[in-house]
Amino acid sequence: MRKFIFILLFIIASLSYLFEVDELLIKKFSFFNDLKVSYINKVISISSNIEKHFDQAKKIEALSIENNELKEYKILYNGAQKQLNAVKEFLVNVDLNQSKPKIELVKVLSYVNFNDFTKVWLDKVPEDENILGLITENYAAGILVNKDGRSVGLLNGNKDCSYATFIGEEKAPGIITASKDQDELLIKYIPIWADIKKGDEVITSGMDNIFFEGLKVGRIIEVIDLPDMKMATVKPYVNVLKKKYFYAYKNISQEIKPVEKAETVEKKDIKDKTK
Structure with missing residues (x-):
């Protein structure tokens, strides 16, 4: 203890x-x-x-x-x-006037050839062989064609892109096509009597059934007088080569049916007479 x-x-x-x-x-x-x-x-x-x-x-x-x-x-x-x-x-x-169009938004996928920026593949599946108009905003941008079941856009400035136009207030007719200068367009087959001048506005005429009348294209910067016709150089309003989207335009109400062959018409007449 x-x-x-x-x-x-x-x-x-x-x-x-x-x-x-x-x-x-x-x-x-x-x-x-x-x-x-x-x-x-x-x-x-x-x-x-x-x-x-x-x-x-x-x-x-x-x-x-x-x-x-x-x-x-x-x-x-x-x-x-x-x-x-x-x-x-x-x-x-866009003012579609009184036409009955079919309009579809199409996207540019790529160039068809890398040395030609005016020819592009589009993401639309073509329905037939008809040529369609390409529109951007209120301007004509080119045409759409069917190539082996794929849609090709031929833009303004392409040698194969052409459509009918009116020039100036008097609406002188002409066909627009490519020019030697990439920034310009050329109108051919203007009647020799047409009174056109520098500064006149160029619009689509709709006479080719590709576009409707009134889409703007550009203004005349030069008039060339030839013995049998006139030509004009056009400065386009818009650079379509920079666009990624267009509208494909088709005027359904004015589709032109293919002309029947003479033999078919003759056979129909014979059948009608024998009835």
């Missing part, structure tokens, strides 16, 4: 001594306490920084995924917006 009490008192005395020494060290040597506090703060700071680093890495990864998704949505949005703007421009600017 005495030994137990002695040991207990010894432990108590030792602990008291130790605490007093610790207090003495703190009082006499305060830098130990500062060092201890600094160490603890440093450990806490490092732990916080490590935690922040991993949190930031997760946030950066999440934001990167979200940013890529937003980029994809932006591309889709821009494409849809361009088509919508094209529709708005067409509805606001």
Whole structure:
């Protein structure tokens, strides 16, 4: 029993001594306490920084995924917006008069040949062999033709692109085609008696059943007199080579049916007479 009490008192005395020494060290040597506090703060700071680093890495990864998704949505949005703007421009600017057209928005896919920017593939599936007009805003842009079941756009300036036009207030007729200068067009077969001059406006006539009358093309910048006809150089209003969308125009009400062969007509007459 005495030994137990002695040991207990010894432990108590030792602990008291130790605490007093610790207090003495703190009082006499305060830098130990500062060092201890600094160490603890440093450990806490490092732990916080490590935690922040991993949190930031997760946030950066999440934001990167979200940013890529937003980029994809932006591309889709821009494409849809361009088509919508094209529709708005067409509805606001184009006057279809009293014709009954079939109009379809078509997109330029690529050049047919890389050395010819006036000939492009379009995303329309042709229904027949009819030549359609290509329109941008309120301007004639070229023609659409069927080539082996695919739609080809022959834009203004292409050597194979031609359509009927009227010139000036008197509506002198002519056929527009390509010019040697890529920035200009040429009108041929203008009657020698036609009174045309520099500055006259050129519009589509609709006489070729490709366009309706009134689509703007450009203005005359030069008149050339020949012995049997006149020709005129035209500065077009719009650069169609920069366009990505067009409207394919087809006048259904004025479709021209193919002329029947003489033999077929003769057989029909014989059948009618024998009835």
